Amino acid sequence: MAKRSKPQTEIPENPSTSSKIPFRPQKILKLTTTTTKLTIFPKTLSPLTSQSEITLALNHLRSSDLQLSGLIDSYTPPSFDSDRPPFQSLARSILYQQLATKAAQSIYTRFVTLCGGESLILPETLLSLTAQNLRKIGVSGRKASYLHDLAEKFTDGTLSDSAILEMDDESLLTMLTVVKGIGAWSVHMFMIFSLKRPDVLPVGDLGVRKGVKMLYGLKGLPKPLEMEELCEKWRPYRSVGSWYMWRYMEAKGVL
Structure with missing residues (x-):
């Protein structure tokens, strides 16, 4: 992964398997561009986990x-592959924005410690941290506001891990870009590397x-x-x- 600056690409670290997205296999016909042979694809494809x-x-x-x-x-x-639930992945994505890889990794490590462990990166944990707490570990004031807005959206029910896993791509783009600091590029990276959408x-x-x-x-x-x-x-x-x-x-x- 190179530099993490929008819109340039920092490929997220190799995920591992997270929760599987439930799908109902229905089939439609798809015509390939180089042959007249009809190829059958499921209407909703499985995530790229196998x-x-x-x-x-x-x-x-x-x-x-x-x-x-x-x-x-x-x-x-x-x-x-990714073993992080959606909320953790989105919080990490915000922290990595516009930073060189090493700097982002260093801040994220301190952030995990501040939260008490990666499993404790939860909406309520983030809301308990002040902007000053976050600035002390290198998080800018603007990113602190983004993290708090993300946590608030999960706390008030606008978003949830389970709802995100069930949303189609279009709904995800609509709902996640409501969060401050998350744009279309961030959503695309999240869908590819965290949700493994094909x-x-x-x-x-x-x-x-x-x-x-x-x-x-x-x-x-x-x-x-x-x-x-x-x-x-x-x-x-x-x-x-x-x-x-x-x-x-x-x-x-x-x-």
């Missing part, structure tokens, strides 16, 4: 995008945009609509395609 899901994603991406296929063969398969395309992420530009030989960085169009062939595994864009840019020394 090797079988990753393999299914890689097979689809290889067949639907020849340029991406070469990258897939150049790197080890991706991992999307079909998230972070159109505002600089690393992914640079990867798409280089992969397809574009003259300039693609804008959100162009990103959607170019990466449509990755659907329903755009999270995995994005992961390879980060690897591609790291290999090029861009990130």
Whole structure:
């Protein structure tokens, strides 16, 4: 993971398995872009927590995008693991914003100690900490207000870990961006690396945009609509395609 500054990408640390998102498997027909063969995908895909899901994603991406296929063969398969519940992941995301990795890790370590352990990073714990308490461990006043707003949204029932796990991607984007300090980019990172959602395309992420530009030989960085169009062939595994864009840019020394 390189620098954690919006909108540039710091790839979150490898998660481990967290709670599984309940899904009801319904099926729709999906037509791949490189063949007339119909491929059947579940209407709601399973999170990227098992090797079988990753393999299914890689097979689809290889067949639907020849340029991406070469990258897939150049790197080890991706991992999307996280053992943090949603509230903890979101609090950590706020702390890491706009900081170099080492600085963010240092502050987060002190934050965990201040809370009494990572398992005690809870809404009530955060609300018991004053802005001054947080400033003493290196958290800016603005980020302290973001953390308190996040905790308040969980305390008053606007958000909850269980509700987040059940929301679809669109609802997540709507509800989480209500929290101060959490924008679309943060939500996309949260969905990919904490919830392991398979079909998230972070159109505002600089690393992914640079990867798409280089992969397809574009003259300039693609804008959100162009990103959607170019990466449509990755659907329903755009999270995995994005992961390879980060690897591609790291290999090029861009990130």
